[in-house]
Amino acid sequence: MKRTKATAKEKFAHIRVAFQGELGAFSQQAIRQFLGPKAEPVPQERFDLMFAALERGDVDAAAVPIENTLHGSVHANYDLLLKYDFAITAETSVRIVHNLIAPPGMTFRQVRTVFSHEVALNQCLDFFARYPRIRREPFYDTAGSVKMVMAERPEGGAAIASELAAQIYGGNILKRGIEDDRQNYTRFFLLEPAGSPARTPPRPARKPSNASVWKTSLVFSTRNIPGALFRALSALALRDLNLVKIESRPLRGKPWEYLFYLDLIGRPDEEAVHNALGHLREVADFLRVLGSYRAA
Amino acid sequence: MKRTKATAKEKFAHIRVAFQGELGAFSQQAIRQFLGPKAEPVPQERFDLMFAALERGDVDAAAVPIENTLHGSVHANYDLLLKYDFAITAETSVRIVHNLIAPPGMTFRQVRTVFSHEVALNQCLDFFARYPRIRREPFYDTAGSVKMVMAERPEGGAAIASELAAQIYGGNILKRGIEDDRQNYTRFFLLEPAGSPARTPPRPARKPSNASVWKTSLVFSTRNIPGALFRALSALALRDLNLVKIESRPLRGKPWEYLFYLDLIGRPDEEAVHNALGHLREVADFLRVLGSYRAA
Numbered sequence: 001m002k003r004t005k006a007t008a009k010e011k012f013a014h015i016r017v018a019f020q021g022e023l024g025a026f027s028q029q030a031i032r033q034f035l036g037p038k039a040e041p042v043p044q045e046r047f048d049l050m051f052a053a054l055e056r057g058d059v060d061a062a063a064v065p066i067e068n069t070l071h072g073s074v075h076a077n078y079d080l081l082l083k084y085d086f087a088i089t090a091e092t093s094v095r096i097v098h099n100l101i102a103p104p105g106m107t108f109r110q111v112r113t114v115f116s117h118e119v120a121l122n123q124c125l126d127f128f129a130r131y132p133r134i135r136r137e138p139f140y141d142t143a144g145s146v147k148m149v150m151a152e153r154p155e156g157g158a159a160i161a162s163e164l165a166a167q168i169y170g171g172n173i174l175k176r177g178i179e180d181d182r183q184n185y186t187r188f189f190l191l192e193p194a195g196s197p198a199r200t201p202p203r204p205a206r207k208p209s210n211a212s213v214w215k216t217s218l219v220f221s222t223r224n225i226p227g228a229l230f231r232a233l234s235a236l237a238l239r240d241l242n243l244v245k246i247e248s249r250p251l252r253g254k255p256w257e258y259l260f261y262l263d264l265i266g267r268p269d270e271e272a273v274h275n276a277l278g279h280l281r282e283v284a285d286f287l288r289v290l291g292s293y294r295a296a
Numbered sequence: 297m298k299r300t301k302a303t304a305k306e307k308f309a310h311i312r313v314a315f316q317g318e319l320g321a322f323s324q325q326a327i328r329q330f331l332g333p334k335a336e337p338v339p340q341e342r343f344d345l346m347f348a349a350l351e352r353g354d355v356d357a358a359a360v361p362i363e364n365t366l367h368g369s370v371h372a373n374y375d376l377l378l379k380y381d382f383a384i385t386a387e388t389s390v391r392i393v394h395n396l397i398a399p400p401g402m403t404f405r406q407v408r409t410v411f412s413h414e415v416a417l418n419q420c421l422d423f424f425a426r427y428p429r430i431r432r433e434p435f436y437d438t439a440g441s442v443k444m445v446m447a448e449r450p451e452g453g454a455a456i457a458s459e460l461a462a463q464i465y466g467g468n469i470l471k472r473g474i475e476d477d478r479q480n481y482t483r484f485f486l487l488e489p490a491g492s493p494a495r496t497p498p499r500p501a502r503k504p505s506n507a508s509v510w511k512t513s514l515v516f517s518t519r520n521i522p523g524a525l526f527r528a529l530s531a532l533a534l535r536d537l538n539l540v541k542i543e544s545r546p547l548r549g550k551p552w553e554y555l556f557y558l559d560l561i562g563r564p565d566e567e568a569v570h571n572a573l574g575h576l577r578e579v580a581d582f583l584r585v586l587g588s589y590r591a592a
Binding site: 070071229233242248252255 | 537
């Protein structure tokens with residue numbers, strides 16, 4: 001008999017997972033996608049505090065936004081990945097759907113002011129253009145704006161946030177999906193202490209389907225010589241490995257030199273990837289594998 | 297007889313150059329390095345407004361910060377480079393030196409609160425650790441914080457900003473170079489309308505020195521196939537061209553696909569660069585040369 005997903009997830013019910021933001025943040029949705037609804041989300045005010053909580057062992061894992069299809073990479077988190085020595089054990093992609101949320105009983109016609117994080121407000125410009133009577137008011141957090149309108153009930157006040165935030169704080173969704181661009185996704189990494197026994201669902205047994213596509217993430221720096229990046233990428237290309245993301249970050253202490261973060265398709269225990277990593281080690285000044293995980 | 301630099305610069309005295317921030321910003325220092333002290337700096341509140349001012353012809357050029365050695369690329373400006381069709385005609389690098397500035401007559405021992413942009417405050421942590429009696433107060437702009445302490449004279453209030461800001465607003469430098477990391481540089485591009493006769497100093501005649509090193513900046517997207525980036529970079533590597541910077545940005549409307557911004561050493565009128573651009577055009581979906589300029 002096939003074991004159901006739910007059974008596997010129950011095993012991980014007591015995992016505590018740090019995320020940045022208030023309860024109801026899109027990061028909490030990522031935690032649900034990673035580990036089911038029973039994993040305990042642990043809010044943190046800033047990204048660096050989320051990493052520090054995992055380092056101290058206050059939490060078992062962290063759900064870290066790494067890139068968004070409209071805004072690009074979350075560079076602060078790339079830098080923190082290098083600063084700490086955690087392993088990326090999973091990735092997931094959350095569709096960013098913005099909803100207009102108000103206290104129960106309030107109608108759409110009564111809405112006068114909409115609170116939300118500035119980024120979310122700026123992703124709903126068509127909505128605000130259509131309803132010029134509605135004023136935008138920047139707030140520090142999307143989910144936090146729902147919490148506030150529910151607690152303080154400002155006259156004509158509503159919020160823009162996730163459906164999860166509406167559920168958590170008892171808000172009523174007046175309009176769903178008011179974002180301008182539906183191709184708005186955020187990709188998250190699940191981080192766990194490196195070397196510790198993985199607390200997340202283990203690798204599935206061999207499956208010949210798409211579910212068995214794996215990614216490996218790594219970071220390296222090259223020697224400062226012409227063609228260095230090309231040589232590094234040749235370690236992958238000569239083995240027909242598919243590079244799906246490259247991100248550069250400044251190298252501290254060496255002005256105008258860079259670190260490169262790569263995601264490739266494959267697992268280090270596959271021969272081509274194993275050999276590519278060996279080759280890359282030869283041509284790079286520094287190399288670290290950040291993790292290997294099933295592609296979302 | 298050799299024409300002096302000053303003579304060349306006088307020719308450009310009436311150039312109006314947009315920059316982001318208040319008078320005295322590090323961007324104004326970049327304008328001086330580009331065009332001498334007589335070019336007129338035109339402050340703009342935001343990066344997008346600086347580009348819009350150039351588009352309307354309100355200014356002749358714009359000085360755009362593109363990367364910092366500690367914080368990495370200014371991604372918003374990479375995106376704006378693509379949105380508008382300007383040419384990069386020069387680059388320069390400004391050493392970021394933070395100074396403690398107060399109204400004349402005030403002594404260091406009287407300083408109780410220091411105002412500045414949060415990024416600047418966070419770059420002077422050693423200073424604040426050494427003087428725990430001094431409180432940090434985030435302000436919207438570095439130069440703006442000098443303007444404010446000079447105008448409002450808050451009790452015990454000083455600011456952190458550039459030497460230029462101290463000069464402009466008549467502030468007194470109490471301590472010079474209080475930044476933690478001296479390898480703090482920001483690289484700027486000078487942008488001018490594409491196709492218009494260059495208003496900036498023209499190319500120097502052939503010089504066999506380092507002064508004749510040129511860079512070319514371009515942006516391209518690859519087809520979404522394995523090895524696409526490697527193939528694109530091979531157009532450079534096979535011609536021994538030196539890639540000095542690569543930056544990726546999300547491609548709007550195509551989740552998880554990317555645009556790449558490259559800087560290479562060379563000029564499009566050199567044979568190797570000309571051929572590399574032709575080769576790149578073959579393998580890229582899209583390619584635009586953003587400009588060619590003397591390396592700083």
